[in-house]
Amino acid sequence: MKKISYLVCVLSVLLVGCSAPPFRPDQISTPPLHFAVPQIEPIILTNGIRVYLKEDHELPLIQLTVMAPGGAIDDPAEKVGLASLLAKSLRTAGTASRSADQVDIDLEQLAADFSVSADTYALTLDLSLLTTDLASGLNLLQEVLRTPAFEVKRLELARKQTLEAIRRQNDHPQAIASRALLQAIYGDHPLGRTPTEATVTAISREDLLAAYQKSFSPEKLWIAVSGDFDRKQLLAGLEARFGSWPAQQPVPRILPPLVGGSAGVVIHGQKDLPQSVVMLGQVGIDKGTPDQHAVRVMNFILGGGGFNSRMMKEIREERGLAYSVYSHFQVGRLLPGPFIAQCETKSSTTIEALKLMLAAMETIREQPVRAEELHIAKESLNNSFVFSFANPHEVVTQAMRLDFYDYPDDYLESYRDKVEALSLADIQQAARDHLQPERLSIVLIGNEQGFEAPLATLGFPLERLVTP
């Protein structure tokens, strides 16, 4: 193909004597890329802790990530915010042998970065330090994991900071929209709830201890390490510090089943601002959804592919209605995650932007995408696949996460083939199965007086959000 185009070019110059057609960057030939999915095999310590290792000696740094089951999905309805407060306390409230202040001083002495976070399904600890400080870092990690102190003063400080964040939760209109939408999609379910002053105040130190004990024991612990270490020494170091920690009988994880949210409504929150947040969504997919590759490609074309997506082209590029516009399927690790689409637009184009987003969803349901669109999406996903492995710590934490959530063994190996095999019909079917106008919840945060049309004209039942 390449040769032919050169030949044509040369011939046209010789025979006709006119200038060659302008050179185009897409005519450049590309040498092959040599790349294989890195294989990381877990090592299991005597008490069941699973360890994933990737050595990389370029810089004198080591990164560790520890995962344990837990997270907001387990928060009781009257104690929403428990997992988040547990994470903050693990980080800031000391250990049996070191005061909270001492932990901070020791970490700073090492210039170490240490954080603990809670997401929906897991608690994650991240530690980054110099090679020379590995032993000190492991000592500290062992204390935090095995003997956290939950010092009352620090625990109360973490609670006060959380309460202040709740006081500030309406400062940004995007944050209001996001909370309202998740609540509308998931209703009274952990995936739809957010912490309030009452739920955060209701959390006791005993609740934190109980949540800690539920999440942390060796058979539930996963550790990924990358960087400048010696494999044998590191494993010996982990055994020495964690080996005496007895494993417990595994308990199966029970997840609260989804409940109905408020689909098919428009929720409006009044804010006297010159720009509205337009956000809409519905229950989406989880990692077991059989057509997840088709959903990913479909969403790339709809609103996930940046400048190559329809929403971006139609709403930003052609009409100048928004700076940012996107759609996204957050693939749920265990339960279905949300599908969300969002943009911000001036008050007087709020309804127009919303209608264009809805129309884009309708079109991808009703008509097959163009073959060229499918081609771009597939090429993009498959050719950028190599970036999932560009950084050693990403390689090792990804391997750990896939096992932690029990992904199929061939998930990465088969990914590109599954994308490549998708047809136009697969994409349309995915749109029909996963974008359903009647299941959508719509949130508008903005100044209703400035909208170009009354909300009633949208034809959805209207709910009013109480915002301060």
Added chain:
Amino acid sequence: MNFNGLRLLLFLFFCLPNLAAAGLAERVQEHRFANGLTLLVVERHDSPTLAAYITLRVGSVDETSENRGVAHLLEHMLFKGTKTLGTKDYRQEKPLLEAIEAAGAEYDRLRLAPQPNARRIAELEAQLQTLQEQRRQYDVPQEVAELYAKNGGVGYNAFTSKDLTSYVIELPANKLELWAAIESDRMSHSIFRDFYTERQVVMEERRRSYDTNPDGLLYENLLATAFTLHPYRHPIIGWMSDIDHLSLEKTRAFHDRYYVPANTVIALVGDIDFAAAKALVERYFGKIPAGMPTPPIVADEPEQRGEKRTAISFDAEPRVMIAYHKPTLPSREDYIFDLLNGLLGEGRTSRLYQTLVVKEQQAANISTFTAPGSRYANLFVISATPRAPHTSQEVETAIYREIKRLADEEVGAAELERVRNRLRVDFLRHLQKNSALAHMLTYYQTVAGDWRYLVRYDEELASISPAEIQAAARRYFTPENRTVITLARTGGGE
């Protein structure tokens, strides 16, 4: 294509351990082409990927009242294709582009008339609409984005700051020539399609980042208050009326003047070969005429002679920012302020965090940083959110108390060493990713004039004494040199 100057500067606080400095000095390969273009390469063969940064030494600081906002709008226009990319037939499209420009210029002129002719303005608006729709028949929308996507590119983006403009992409390592071909084409043959639509996009970006965002609004007011004369006082994106009246003619003139090899630094980091990269850059960028480097600006901010203070009313919980004028790199004071920043606001053991957040618990959060640029004298900024029922005023008082301690007492050796060590190790962390390293190299080559600033940094830092830190605190942390901006609801909150 959003740039948050604040975030960049937070990201760039680091220094260099001797070991890493030596390592970097040996690993950066450099070439200056005949037309003035500078190429910096770090070969790193672990992953078959590369990060490419093109940084131009021009930013919003180089604008005047005639073209405020143009550096950023121009950055957007570089995403609208070239004579070959983004069009089915440029020759056919060209007359329409010219007609659009004529109608748009007339539309802008009439809107500023003393007695605007509403009927004629509406006609022109409709005409503009029609012409733009006609042009669309030749459109291949976002063809560059499409090419990069098909070839596995990620993070196709650009950033405008006060000081510079960067165009970035990461690609599989075998796509280097594709990058060179596309980017040299963008540099020389960009066509500013959909200019009037893109102005609207930038206005939406402004509403999103400043007009509906209490943090953006606070920061914008801080700069506009702290600087009286210097163009650092203006937002990178421009004020709303600036954006609404920027012309194609001015945008093109800005491009022609500043987007030239003499003003350009390229960094390529990843699985590439220096000699091959050099040859490719020579082939694609080597024939572009050198142009002239950006000259220094004339404006010299007069010394501040008294506290400046503004209270902003906005529908959000209270927050406060305090700023002090300070010199920029490569002055010794700039290094001292990096240490002051570490002492006061970096991490949980820093003085402001310990006092305000942990002990007295008057603030929920506190942070310190340098802003808004580094080519000219800048600001040391303290940003805090009070924790109810405490007020911004209480937080302010506590901050001044803590700052005064730096002026009254010398910093102990152990505390100082801890701050230095933190800067060293954070620097190492920034070397881990190809894109972060490419960013650092072009940033310092552009702002400090030589990326080796990084190599010498640690030595300079190590030579600073506690007495010098105390002297700087005394000199700069004065009420006369201070700007304070508070934000709260009118009549409520505080």
